[in-house]
Amino acid sequence: MNRLFHLAVGLLVAGTAVAAEPPKGSVSGSPAFLASNCANCHGTDGRASDAIPALAGVEKDYFIQAMKEYKGGAREATIMHQLSKGYTDDEIVVLAEYFSNLKP
Numbered sequence: 001m002n003r004l005f006h007l008a009v010g011l012l013v014a015g016t017a018v019a020a021e022p023p024k025g026s027v028s029g030s031p032a033f034l035a036s037n038c039a040n041c042h043g044t045d046g047r048a049s050d051a052i053p054a055l056a057g058v059e060k061d062y063f064i065q066a067m068k069e070y071k072g073g074a075r076e077a078t079i080m081h082q083l084s085k086g087y088t089d090d091e092i093v094v095l096a097e098y099f100s101n102l103k104p
C-alpha cells in the first residue's frame with residue numbers, strides 16, 4: 001500500500017511538472033492575455049487617451065518594427081524599453097496581429 005501510494009504521488013507530480021511547461025517554440029498565453037499588460041497604458045482593447053498612442057488598428061509591420069526598436073534601445077521611450085524585453089519575437093508577432101485586427 002505504501003509503495004503504491006508513493007508511486008501514485010510521484011507520477012502525479014511528474015505529470016504536472018511536464019504539463020506546466022509550454023512546448024518549446026510555442027507562444028504562451030492567448031493574444032488577449034499577452035496584451036493585458038499593454039492595457040495599463042494603452043487602454044482596454046488598445047484604445048488609449050490622447051497622451052499615449054492607441055494600439056487598436058495599428059499596422060502589423062509598424063508594431064513589430066517599433067517593438068524591435070524599443071527592445072534594442074533604438075527608439076526613445078520612458079518604459080517601453082523594459083516592457084518590450086519581456087516579449088519573445090513570436091509573442092510580438094502575435095500582439096501585432098491582435099492589435100491590427102482591433103477596430104480603432
